[in-house]
Amino acid sequence: MSGxxxxxxxxxxxxxxxxxxxxxxxxxxxITFHVDEGETVALIGANGAGKTSTLRALAxxxxxxxxxxxxxxxxxxxxxxxxxxxxxxxxxxxxxGVFPRLTxxxxxxxGAFSRSDKAGIAHDLDHVYGLFPRLREREKxxxxxxxxxxxxxxxxxxxxxxxxxxxxxxxxxxxxxxIMVQKIFEVIRTVAAxxxxxxxxxxxxxxxxxxxxxxxxxxxxxxxxxAEAAALLHDPKVREAYLGE
Amino acid sequence: MDILFQQIINGLxxxxxxxxVALGYTMVYGIMGLINFAHGEVVMIGTLxxxxxxxxxxQSGMPPxxxxxxxxxxxxxxxxxxxxxxxxxxxxxxxxxxRLAPLITAIGMSIVLQNLAMxxxxxxxxxxxxxxxxxxxxxxxxxxxxxQVMIVVVAALSMSGLLLLVYRTRLGMxxxxxxxxxxVAGLMGVNANRIISSAFVVGSALGAIAGVMVGTYYEVxxxxxxxxxxxxxxxxxxxxxxxxxxxxxxxxVLLGLIEALGAGYIGDLTGGFFGSHYQDIFAFAVLILVLMxxxxxxxxxxxxxxx
Numbered sequence: 004m005s006g007x008x009x010x011x012x013x014x015x016x017x018x019x020x021x022x023x024x025x026x027x028x029x030x031x032x033x034i035t036f037h038v039d040e041g042e043t044v045a046l047i048g049a050n051g052a053g054k055t056s057t058l059r060a061l062a063x064x065x066x067x068x069x070x071x072x073x074x075x076x077x078x079x080x081x082x083x084x085x086x087x088x089x090x091x092x093x094x095x096x097x098x099x100g101v102f103p104r105l106t107x108x109x110x111x112x113x114g115a116f117s118r119s120d121k122a123g124i125a126h127d128l129d130h131v132y133g134l135f136p137r138l139r140e141r142e143k144x145x146x147x148x149x150x151x152x153x154x155x156x157x158x159x160x161x162x163x164x165x166x167x168x169x170x171x172x173x174x175x176x177x178x179x180x181x182i183m184v185q186k187i188f189e190v191i192r193t194v195a196a197x198x199x200x201x202x203x204x205x206x207x208x209x210x211x212x213x214x215x216x217x218x219x220x221x222x223x224x225x226x227x228x229x230a231e232a233a234a235l236l237h238d239p240k241v242r243e244a245y246l247g248e
Numbered sequence: 249m250d251i252l253f254q255q256i257i258n259g260l261x262x263x264x265x266x267x268x269v270a271l272g273y274t275m276v277y278g279i280m281g282l283i284n285f286a287h288g289e290v291v292m293i294g295t296l297x298x299x300x301x302x303x304x305x306x307q308s309g310m311p312p313x314x315x316x317x318x319x320x321x322x323x324x325x326x327x328x329x330x331x332x333x334x335x336x337x338x339x340x341x342x343x344x345x346x347r348l349a350p351l352i353t354a355i356g357m358s359i360v361l362q363n364l365a366m367x368x369x370x371x372x373x374x375x376x377x378x379x380x381x382x383x384x385x386x387x388x389x390x391x392x393x394x395x396q397v398m399i400v401v402v403a404a405l406s407m408s409g410l411l412l413l414v415y416r417t418r419l420g421m422x423x424x425x426x427x428x429x430x431x432v433a434g435l436m437g438v439n440a441n442r443i444i445s446s447a448f449v450v451g452s453a454l455g456a457i458a459g460v461m462v463g464t465y466y467e468v469x470x471x472x473x474x475x476x477x478x479x480x481x482x483x484x485x486x487x488x489x490x491x492x493x494x495x496x497x498x499x500x501v502l503l504g505l506i507e508a509l510g511a512g513y514i515g516d517l518t519g520g521f522f523g524s525h526y527q528d529i530f531a532f533a534v535l536i537l538v539l540m541x542x543x544x545x546x547x548x549x550x551x552x553x554x555x
Contacts, residue, residue, distance in 0.1 A: 064431055088437040100432040102425045113425050116418070117437030165436070 012040040015169055015200050016061070020070035023056040030056040032224040033070060038169065043191075043201040045211035045232060047245055048221035054204040055097050057221070058173050061202075062094035063087055074169070088117045091168035095175065097204075099158040103147030107138050110146050110157055114164030123166070131160040134190050152183030159190065170194070172203045176210060188214060208245035212236045220245070254390040255512035256505065261396045261465065263504020264403035268458035269481030270488065270496040271410060272451030278427045278491035279447045281347075282339060285354040288478015289361035290330055290452050294323040294459030295376070295469040296369045302377050316379035316460070323456040330361075331452030332445055340441070358475070365471035373470050376463035399461045406457050407497055410450070414493060419446060427491070476528070480507075483535040489545025498546065506530050 014037040023031035031053040038044045046054050060067040063084035072080045074090060082090070093114075102110050111131060115124045132139040135156040141149070146157055155175055162170060175191065176184040184207070192214055195201055205211035212218050212232040220228040220241060228241065235241050272287045298319035305315035338357050342350045383394040414420035426433040426443045434440055462477065463469050480503065488499025511527035522529075538545060 062435060064435065083439075084434045085437050085439045088435060094435050096432060096435070100429055100435075102428045102432070104428055105421070105424060109421055109425075112421065113433070113436045113438075116422065161436075 014038065015040040015075060016202070017073045018057075018061070018070065019073075021057065021060060021067055021072065022069040023053065023060045023065065024068040029068070030224055031060065034221070034224075034226045036219050036226060036229070038200055038202050040168075040200055041198055042217065043195045043203060043215040045208075045215035045218040046202065046204045046221060047206070047208040047211050047218060047235075049245070050206065051223075052221040053224040054221055055173055058094060058171050058202070058204050059096075062092060062096075062171055064094070064096070088165050088167075091166075092171065093162035093165045093167035093169070094171040095155075095158045095162045095173060097173040097177065099151075099154045101146040101149070101154045101157050101161070104145055106143050107146055107149070107157055108142045110161050111138070111164050114161035115166075117165055124164070127164055127166055131163055134163075134193065135160055150183075152179050152187070155179060155183070155187055156190070159187070159194075163194065168200060170199050170201045172201060172205075174204060174206060176205060176207045184210070208241065209236070250389040251512050252509075253388055255508040257390055257392045257396065259505035259508030260501060261392075261399050261504070262508060263484075263501035264400050265458050265461050265465070265477075265500075266481050266484040266503050267497045267500025268403055268406060268454050268461070269477060270485040270500045271407070271493065272455045273482050273485040274488075274490055274492065274496040275423075275447045275451045276444075277485070278493075279423060279430075280339075280343075280444055282350050283354065283482065283490075284334070284339075284448075284451075285351070285478065285482075286334060286338075286357035286361055287451065287455060288474035288476075288481065289358045289365070290327050290334070290474070291455040291459040291462070291477060291481075292469070292471065292474030293330060293361060293365055294327045294452075294456030295463040295473065296365055296374070296471070297326045298323040298456075298460045298463060299374050299376055299469055300369075302379065306377055312377065312379050315377075316464075319379075320457060320460050323460055324453045327452040327456035327459070328449045331448035331455075335445055335448040340444075358478070362471055362474070369471060371471065373468045376467050376469055378467070379464050395464055399465060402457065402461065406454060410454065411493070413450065419443075423447065480531045483531050483538075486545055487534055487538050489548030492545070492547045495545055495547035502546075503531060503534060506534060 016038040019035045020033040021031060022029060022033050034057065046057065048054050059065045061072060063082065067080055071078055074092065079087065079090065102113065105113065111128060118124055137153060138156060138160055146154065149157060159175070172191065175187050179187065188210055191201065203211055203215060212235050215232040218230065218232045218235045219226050220235065230238070269287065269291055273284065276282055276284045301322045302315045302319040305318055306312055334357060338353050339350050342353060380394055380398060385392055414423060422433065422438045423443055423446065425436070426438055426440055430440050481500065484499040484503040485496045487503055488495025507527050507530045510530035511524040514522045514524060514526055
């Protein structure tokens, strides 16, 4: 995958005053955050805090109600949604969103839909199959027949096939058995170690903060706390509210 | 026995035409959930354009078969442009409207197109010039013509071409992905507008070919011919499971067979009280029965989305 593992290279993504509204109800109330190149940032918070809405607004699955999103120094909140993948932004949506009646190989090919460099695509397919050997074994199977964990692997693999610079992960652990969650997060750490910039939304705050370098805590549409991930893990308020202690 | 075999042949021919038209309904429905009721009129326009082109070329001395090829190509081009424009002008502005709005618009567009055709080609029945020499064959006591053979062969070729497009090309894969999850397909870089336009264009091209088939088969055409044909093909699409390609093909052929056999035997069954001109009853009885007892159609699938 692309990226070079150099941390602290400056921000890849800056969101300022980002707002998302459904009808009259504000789900995200003008939040400001950034993701530096090569780092993994966790966005944690309770159900309904606005985490998923934030990610969807970044990937333009919904239109932000206000604020700005700058990516590589450029304003992107006005780009048509299907252009974002060309800019290097890939979202693994909540609930996986695999194409159930496409085969695994076809799902992965869809991930590379924005690309035309055949050799590069073949190389990345090999890489994805290396991360998830199970997908290679079931290449010809329809994605709808996979287990939830395998579908999550496929969704992550599919996102990687676009060779993104910024990977947005929405609740990758949702609904999975603990052993599968471990596997998925192992891969996320591997991909991060290869230099990928990751913005991770998770309800499992402990897992997210153990994976990320920095974290933001969201509460009813706003960011209430931000710090190094390790500091958040030891913050009494976070421990009480999100780590069940 | 003779009539059975005869009616099966007739049903297969009529069914191939229904299948070609049904694919147009099912492609658009599969991708955007819209029943494009103006599709029958697109087919009608295809027939009338082909008549104009073929008549003109034959009069200027071109051999009918070659003129027919130009007729098909011309009809296909006009219908593709028409299908594209329909979506662009009538349906796209309503993409986010309530479901009823595009449906009523579709019925409106069907009336607009009928009137447009009436203004261009007039109210009278038009004769479709013969494209190939009509030879009669006999097999096991049943008669069939070279025109019927041509219709079945062209339909089979066109539908194989469509399957290749849908299952073997990048565009086809993007179409299937968009039908299954448009939002996620967008994340992959698929421009949904382009896919929707493609569905209209490809469906209209098949409709144009079907229009030429209808014209050569019945040898007449008329500005209102698209209405009943469209309804029957829609019935075929619902019978097969709307949104499903194999379903549209199988539904078309099946509906053709049901109609032909129904028309062949209705006289005997009712002691001569109803004649074969009641054949339309069968298509609509099928529609009502399917909607009552199996609304998802024969091939309709409960989608296998697992959590």
